[in-house]
Amino acid sequence: MSQTSTYTGFWKESPRSGILGWLLSTDHKRIGIMYLGCIVTMFLVAVCLGLAIRLELIAPGPTIMGPQTYNATFTVHGIIMIFLFIIPSIPAAFGNLIMPIQIGARDVSFPKLNLLSWYFYVIGAILALLAIFSGGGAPDTGWTFYVPFSTQTTTNVNLAAFAAFMLGFSSILTGINFVTTIHRLRAEGMGWGRLPLFVWTLYATAWIQVLATPMLGITLVLVILERTFGAGLFDAARGGDPILFQHLFWIYSHPAVYIMILPGMGVISEVIPTFARKPLFGYWAMALSSLAIAFAGSLVWAHHMYASGMSDFAVLVFSFLTFIVAIPSAIKIFNWISTLYKGSIQLAPPMLHSLAFIFNFAIGGLGGLALGAAAADIHLHDTTFVVGHFHYTMFGGTGFAFFAALHYWLPKFTGRMYQHKPALVAWALLFVGFNITYMSMQAVGIQGMPRRYYDYLPEFTTLNQVATFGSWILAVGLVMMFVNLFLGCRAGDPVGKNPWGAATLEWDIPSPPPMDNFGPKDPVVSKGPYDYKGVVADEY
Amino acid sequence: MNALANNPTAQAVDNVLIYIFGFSLILLLGITVVTVWLVIKYHRSKHPEPTSEVSHSILLETIWTLLPTLIVLTMFWYGWTNYTGLREVPEGALEVKATARMWSWTFEYPDGQRASKLYVPVGKPIKVQLISTDVLHSFFAPAFRIKRDTVPGMETYIWFEATEPGSYDIFCAEYCGVGHADMTTSIEALNEADFAAWQQPKATGGEARGLAVMNELGCVGCHSLDGSEGIAPSLFQLAGQKRNLASGGEITINAEYLKRAIRDPNAEVVAGYDPMMPAYDENTMNDADLQAVVDYLLGKVQKPVAPKIDARALLENNGCIGCHSNDGSESIAPTFKGLGSRQVTIIRDNEEKTIKVDAAYLRQALLNPNKELVKGFPAIMPSADYLSDEEIDALVQYLLQQ
Structure with missing residues (x-):
């Protein structure tokens, strides 16, 4: 059975000891662990807010809170989930932990900048939390900050917008770091054709972070100027335009959903070959489709605006481009499934989360087709169908990919294995609870219930109650999963360097990895990332 | 629907x-x-x-x-x-102008008639011009699958055609603040003949002009008329009342204050409320209508419900006074006498609570009598939910004056 001894490797080796050894560390693994701790904490906070929203909607009329509190709750839920959880979740936490090792590097290109990014993240998080408790009350604009409402409300929008601005900087700096690292620090023999798919998706993501995030920064600064000095940029009475804000906002925020989903797709592309013991089907199609998604995804922002009053010609163009971006996503799904063909499939927890990802993401993607079609979107836009749809992609997709990454890579970084049986039960609860919750939301949206509604007509009651019921199953699953992972990290059975029999570089070094990753000799890569011949899984 | x-x-x-x-x-x-x-x-x-x-x-x-x-x-x-x-709007559509504001709708017809619900004839295409006076809203009618944002400074439109008479929901689909979910109204599709009748100028004396104006302009979307407090102060029995102002000081409500509160609402806001009401200038509410609204609010015109519904007869005909006396004696139920100024101890979810009897409580007591029962009385009263909304309103107003 397990013994509780302290971790070895990078947990122990550090030029400084104690807390400063972490707060001043420029080691990518330590920064990754610090990101992971913050991100999981933020996730749990926002989950509680989400459960409160669902509880409020268990019946029409007021149940546990008033309308102003409700509006602040969904706003803060959105801001935390988007800016503090999903966007940094996989790239900042697992990207930092895994990517340098996977390409055979000892750290990222700019380790100090990497630490600075983490501090920007923490400052952004603190400001976002301060915004809830100070000023004129928690922001109530929704995470989209739409004008003119956001320029008129008396709540603490300035501070929340500034927090998102800081978080944007954190994201840009991480992007610059990753692009440079992937270009410059690949080990000998690690050609572009041997990059693990996870690295490819981080590469595509990093470009979007660098190119699109400044747009968000500018837009939020303009909102602050509008509120503070009455700049009039978005005020029609003074020659401005409220719809201009929506364009500026979505020019970042639509590519941002690909920042959120692409790294998740990267995780799935690592997990499925490992647990099928077969090379990923269509390596180049997978790599290039990630770049295609990043590129085409930057050109579809106004599909959030078909009903906004924008011209019909713009609707035509953006609807067309939206359907184009569906194609590389479809290719990815077909390739993952083909990888299973004639494999040797093991249903370990990371694999189950990955299969759930495919199912959930397929529903999210197919729902996106209905939203991309001009006529259908006119009915579905701004209903709870949209809320269900993006939870299918962001939670059912990225969230489940994040869970897969936790189950796949935590043993590597703690050197310990969690219990598999509770992990399977937690997975089943999450999968069932998730689908009950968000399928009901999609259904009630098709019936016509608008989103961000504190109160609703009696005919929407049943489906709302089912969704709330589903959210409780989901909550139980989450508690079980995190407790199991926590206990596993604390006192699970020790694992060797390669418990899953995977073929990428991180599984060639000890668990937990040493501070310099590869010992005195630089690694030389002589085979592809999914070449399982002769790779044996360690017993645990 | x-x-x-x-x-x-x-x-x-x-x-x-x-x-x-x-x-x-x-x-x-x-x-x-x-x-x-x-x-x-x-x-x-x-x-x-x-x-x-x-x-x-x-x-x-x-x-x-x-x-x-x-x-x-x-x-x-x-x-x-x-x-x-x-x-593409079909030829010959009836054009209606819809104005959205926090948190109500007004529909204006080519002949100048205004309404808070969208009355339309069946079988004729309707083009709705959409404008907003404050923030973004969105006109969403699920039965017709149509949705379009209303944007300040810009005119947008939608069109639809009702094929059968009926009442169809209109929601605001673009988030607009604390009253977003309450910003609902309906499309009332009428037969040709009913619509023509609706279009006739209303006979005076049916509905007081002041009340009609307030309904048309959507005032009642935020201000209740029955004493229940919401996002804005209730307009129930205002005459001579004193209110604290947000800027400090106290004001006695009279015609001058009410006029200022309509023309320049955010100058003297009642304490506890946000300065968010849009101003109604002469273009939206002319001086005659302003006077009519103020007269109505100060109770200088007869309330329209009073002559139509005899609340006392309702109480008698429905057997209320079998248990509730008018003279102060109490046996199995509380008396009506002095109800409007009474403090009572009620039991709600097994907890005792002292409240002042107000319109909201009376409404609840009529519709869901045993939820908040006055202490010491048995839970035997049947719900009056078979009465119409107007009858309930009349009863509440009558009882408060006892």
């Missing part, structure tokens, strides 16, 4: 929804069945090692790139052509 068969805009949208959802369902089933089959067939218990090392197939990958491309392009085109049907 959100269902209406065969109306042209709903049909255009439903065509696309059915096409895309149908295809999606087939694809999802295919993906799921194949995945589950592969996972079972090639499970490690049966296949300890992979039986193939195939890593790509140009033919297969080309097929599953081109096929989805073709499918999504048909979806795009079908979605677009049906969308144009939502945008």
Whole structure:
């Protein structure tokens, strides 16, 4: 059975000891662990807010809170989930932990900048939390900050917008770091054709972070100027335009959903070959489709605006481009499934989360087709169908990919294995609870219930109650999963360097990895990332 | 109500929804069945090692790139052509102007008539011009599958045609603050004859002019008329009342204050409320209407409900006074005498609470009598939910004056 001894490797080796050894560390693994701790904490906070929203909607009329509190709750839920959880979740936490090792590097290109990014993240998080408790009350604009409402409300929008601005900087700096690292620090023999798919998706993501995030920064600064000095940029009475804000906002925020989903797709592309013991089907199609998604995804922002009053010609163009971006996503799904063909499939927890990802993401993607079609979107836009749809992609997709990454890579970084049986039960609860919750939301949206509604007509009651019921199953699953992972990290059975029999570089070094990753000799890569011949899984 | 068969805009949208959802369902089933089959067939218990090392197939990958491309392009085109049907208004449409504000709608007809509900004739296309006086809102009528944002400084439009008489929901679909979910009204589709009758100028004396103006302009979306407090102060029995102002000081409500509060609402806001009411200038409410509203609010005109519904007769005819006395004696139920100024101890969810009797409590006591029962009395009163809203209003107002 397990013994509780302290971790070895990078947990122990550090030029400084104690807390400063972490707060001043420029080691990518330590920064990754610090990101992971913050991100999981933020996730749990926002989950509680989400459960409160669902509880409020268990019946029409007021149940546990008033309308102003409700509006602040969904706003803060959105801001935390988007800016503090999903966007940094996989790239900042697992990207930092895994990517340098996977390409055979000892750290990222700019380790100090990497630490600075983490501090920007923490400052952004603190400001976002301060915004809830100070000023004129928690922001109530929704995470989209739409004008003119956001320029008129008396709540603490300035501070929340500034927090998102800081978080944007954190994201840009991480992007610059990753692009440079992937270009410059690949080990000998690690050609572009041997990059693990996870690295490819981080590469595509990093470009979007660098190119699109400044747009968000500018837009939020303009909102602050509008509120503070009455700049009039978005005020029609003074020659401005409220719809201009929506364009500026979505020019970042639509590519941002690909920042959120692409790294998740990267995780799935690592997990499925490992647990099928077969090379990923269509390596180049997978790599290039990630770049295609990043590129085409930057050109579809106004599909959030078909009903906004924008011209019909713009609707035509953006609807067309939206359907184009569906194609590389479809290719990815077909390739993952083909990888299973004639494999040797093991249903370990990371694999189950990955299969759930495919199912959930397929529903999210197919729902996106209905939203991309001009006529259908006119009915579905701004209903709870949209809320269900993006939870299918962001939670059912990225969230489940994040869970897969936790189950796949935590043993590597703690050197310990969690219990598999509770992990399977937690997975089943999450999968069932998730689908009950968000399928009901999609259904009630098709019936016509608008989103961000504190109160609703009696005919929407049943489906709302089912969704709330589903959210409780989901909550139980989450508690079980995190407790199991926590206990596993604390006192699970020790694992060797390669418990899953995977073929990428991180599984060639000890668990937990040493501070310099590869010992005195630089690694030389002589085979592809999914070449399982002769790779044996360690017993645990 | 959100269902209406065969109306042209709903049909255009439903065509696309059915096409895309149908295809999606087939694809999802295919993906799921194949995945589950592969996972079972090639499970490690049966296949300890992979039986193939195939890593790509140009033919297969080309097929599953081109096929989805073709499918999504048909979806795009079908979605677009049906969308144009939502945008092209048929000839001879009746034009109505809709004004959205936090948190109510006003509809204005070509003849100058205004209403807070959208009354339309069946079988005639309706074009609704949408404007907003404050922030973004969105006109959403699920039965017709139509939605369009109202944007300050810009005019947008939607059109629809009702094929059957009925009442169909209108929601605000663009988040607009604390009253967003309450910003609902309805499309009232009437037969040709009923619509013509509705269009006739209303006989004076039916509804007081002041009340009519307030309904048209959506005042009652935020201000209740029955004493229940919401996002804005109630307008119930205002005359001579004193209120604290947010800026400090106290004001006695009179005609001058009410006029200022309508023309320049945010100068003297009642304490506890946000300065968010839009100003009503002479273009939206002329001086005569302003006077009518103020007169109505100060009780200088007879309330329209009073002459129509005899609350006392209602109490007698429905057997209320069998248990509730008018003279202060109490046996099995509280007396009506002095009700409007009484403090009572009630029991709610097994907890005692002292409250002042107000309109909201009386309304609850009529509709759901045993939820907040006055201490010491048995839970035997039946609900009066078979009465109409107007009758309940009349009873509440009558009882408060006892």
